[in-house]
Every structure is written in structure tokens, then in C-alpha cells.
Amino acid sequence: MPTYMTRGNYTQGSWASLVDNPQNRLEIIETLGKEVGVKIIAAYYSLGERDFLIISEASDVTDISALLMKVASTGSVNNLETTVLMTGEDVVSSLTKAKSVEYRPPGK
Numbered sequence: 001m002p003t004y005m006t007r008g009n010y011t012q013g014s015w016a017s018l019v020d021n022p023q024n025r026l027e028i029i030e031t032l033g034k035e036v037g038v039k040i041i042a043a044y045y046s047l048g049e050r051d052f053l054i055i056s057e058a059s060d061v062t063d064i065s066a067l068l069m070k071v072a073s074t075g076s077v078n079n080l081e082t083t084v085l086m087t088g089e090d091v092v093s094s095l096t097k098a099k100s101v102e103y104r105p106p107g108k
Contacts, residue, residue, distance in 0.1 A: 001057045003041070003087075004064050007050040008080040029054065032070070037063040050079065 010018070018025070026043035033040050033056060042055040058064040064082065072080055086094070 001039075001059055002061070002064075003085040004056050004058065004082050005085055006054045006056065006064075006068065006080060006082045007046075007052065008077045009051045010077055011075065014076045026052065026054070029067075029071070033067055036066045036070075038067050050081075055085070 026040075026045070029043065030040040037059055039057045040054060041057060044053050045051060046053055056064060056067075058067075068080055068082060071077055
């Protein structure tokens with residue numbers, strides 16, 4: 001099953017709401033993920049450029065997209081960035097396929 005890494009930021013308004021009503025929003029995302037077929041493997045808050053990092057599994061990109069689109073549509077987060085993660089085995093499989101592909105760069 002494909003694995004994804006999502007990072008993002010809470011808006012100023014979201015942080016203000018969390019200060020007024022402290023809660024672990026990552027637990028809520030885990031519950032929401034289950035509704036659309038996304039399994040949260042790990043979720044962390046972070047200091048620095050992004051406020052959170054979530055590692056998840058989804059059967060296809062439409063499941064993870066549905067989750068992220070729903071959350072983003074609320075305006076509570078921004079700078080969402082999702083990356084597909086690959087295992088070493090995935091890379092070797094891709095390299096093996098790439099080896100058999102004929103490609104001629106422009107100008108050659």
C-alpha cells in the first residue's frame with residue numbers, strides 16, 4: 001500500500017483556537033482518515049518550518065487526496081505538502097523498469 005508523508009502548518013486562527021481549547025488534533029485526523037480509507041502510521045507536531053508531519057498509508061491517491069482536501073477546505077491549515085514515500089524495494093523495482101525503457105534526450 002502506498003505510503004505518504006504530509007507536512008503543513010496551522011493558521012494563526014487555528015493556533016489561537018488551540019490555545020483557548022487545547023487538544024491533540026492529530027488524533028482527530030486519525031479518526032477522519034479511517035472514514036476515507038487512510039491509515040495514519042505516525043503523526044507528530046514539529047518545531048521549525050512546518051507545524052506537523054503525518055505518515056500515512058492509503059490504497060490510492062484519491063483516498064489521501066480526499067482527506068487532505070477536506071481538511072484544507074476548512075481554512076484551518078496551509079502549506080500542505082504531500083510526498084509519496086518509496087521503500088528500497090520500490091526503488092529497485094523502478095530502476096529495473098527504467099533500465100528497459102528506451103529514451104533519447106532532446107537533440108540526440
